[in-house]
Amino acid sequence: MVVTFDVSPEKEGSVLNYFYRQLTQTPAEVRGIDLGGKTAIVTGSNVGIGLECSRQLLDLGLSKLVLAVRNVSKGQAAATELSKDINLNPGTIEVWELDYASYDSICSFVERTKGLERLDIVILNAGIMATEARINPSTGHEETIQINYLSTALLAILLLPVVKSKRPLAEQPGRITITSSDTAAWAKLDERNEEPLLSSFDKPGKVDMLNRTFVSKLLGQLFLVELAKRVPSSVAVINMATPMMVYDSEINRETARSLMGKIVEVFRRRIGYTAAVGARMVVDAAVKHGEETHGQYLGLQKLKPMAPIVYSSEGDHLRSVLWRETLEEFSFAGVEDILNEVNSDRKEIL
Numbered sequence: 001m002v003v004t005f006d007v008s009p010e011k012e013g014s015v016l017n018y019f020y021r022q023l024t025q026t027p028a029e030v031r032g033i034d035l036g037g038k039t040a041i042v043t044g045s046n047v048g049i050g051l052e053c054s055r056q057l058l059d060l061g062l063s064k065l066v067l068a069v070r071n072v073s074k075g076q077a078a079a080t081e082l083s084k085d086i087n088l089n090p091g092t093i094e095v096w097e098l099d100y101a102s103y104d105s106i107c108s109f110v111e112r113t114k115g116l117e118r119l120d121i122v123i124l125n126a127g128i129m130a131t132e133a134r135i136n137p138s139t140g141h142e143e144t145i146q147i148n149y150l151s152t153a154l155l156a157i158l159l160l161p162v163v164k165s166k167r168p169l170a171e172q173p174g175r176i177t178i179t180s181s182d183t184a185a186w187a188k189l190d191e192r193n194e195e196p197l198l199s200s201f202d203k204p205g206k207v208d209m210l211n212r213t214f215v216s217k218l219l220g221q222l223f224l225v226e227l228a229k230r231v232p233s234s235v236a237v238i239n240m241a242t243p244m245m246v247y248d249s250e251i252n253r254e255t256a257r258s259l260m261g262k263i264v265e266v267f268r269r270r271i272g273y274t275a276a277v278g279a280r281m282v283v284d285a286a287v288k289h290g291e292e293t294h295g296q297y298l299g300l301q302k303l304k305p306m307a308p309i310v311y312s313s314e315g316d317h318l319r320s321v322l323w324r325e326t327l328e329e330f331s332f333a334g335v336e337d338i339l340n341e342v343n344s345d346r347k348e349i350l
């Protein structure tokens, strides 16, 4: 499907335009959808945008919600908080452990999802903004790339067969929405000519960690375009949405410790949305749009271009290098077979 945007990638990606949008527009509450009977998973849902996405899904009548969190007691506190002002059937909210820093945890989590009666919506939202480059001891990758890109991508692939088999009607696709960011367009990809690309992020040395966060989101966009080509939208509509700038989540837990970080916080409080407002955009992408959003990015509840580089010939090259290396990284989990199996749907239709 050819998608046309109401703005060029360059204009959408400009810093000035970003702040203009943030200051002049507010996304609407998501209404007019009944999620009765449906099951959703939201990752990173104990605080911030994930918690607010969870609340909004419950407000839309969701029948079962899995809070996927790395700290179960924080997840249980979130479940209690979500149950406070709403009449939920017993067992509506379950808290499941999921640590993006561990492939074992991801695989166990996905195994557990196979026991769900149905699975309609997945919001892959967990993410970090770190102030120093740390190598994940179990995977050997720099943690921001690990959490924001690699583990998010692995979950997106591993959950596909579950979404495919647990969607209630074969003609109704499941939904996977990834929380992304407009800052992908601001990423300085100094590693663009490195091959292998993925391990170039693990090299020791000084790293601009704000830029690293932007890069992790850019990698996600490059990956989504490739993934969507290989997954029929009849199986799952996979898209991304930005929550724009949110001031009252805990994403700044490391950055706000420095003097500069504290100054930035004052600015964020003045112009950022609440997590509840930012979450509207993620929930909108997950429940309100159709197959036209497969492999696409949404901002302020509309289809928007991804970072300009995604549409360039350099982006074509980067996408193919990244896809190959990412699939190699995940070969332990049989991802090629999973994608072939998921894609057999398309062959059945043809």
Ligand SMILES: NC(=O)c1ccc[n+]([C@@H]2O[C@H](COP(=O)([O-])OP(=O)(O)OC[C@H]3O[C@@H](n4cnc5c(N)ncnc54)[C@H](OP(=O)(O)O)[C@@H]3O)[C@@H](O)[C@H]2O)c1
Binding pocket: 043, 044, 045, 046, 047, 048, 049, 050, 069, 070, 071, 074, 098, 099, 100, 101, 125, 126, 127, 128, 147, 179, 180, 181, 182, 242, 243, 244, 245, 246, 247, 249, 250, 251, 252, 275
């Ligand atoms: N805030 C913004 O302005 C903004 C803008 C654009 C995009 N985003 C994106 O929005 C998403 C949510 O961010 P937020 O602002 O709501 O931040 P947040 O309040 O810090 O929430 C992040 C969530 O991710 C979880 N998480 C972190 N590391 C994890 C791991 N290893 N395994 C499992 N879960 C993990 C956190 O769990 P713990 O509480 O246990 O650490 C928390 O639940 C992120 O992907 C972020 O990049 C945020």
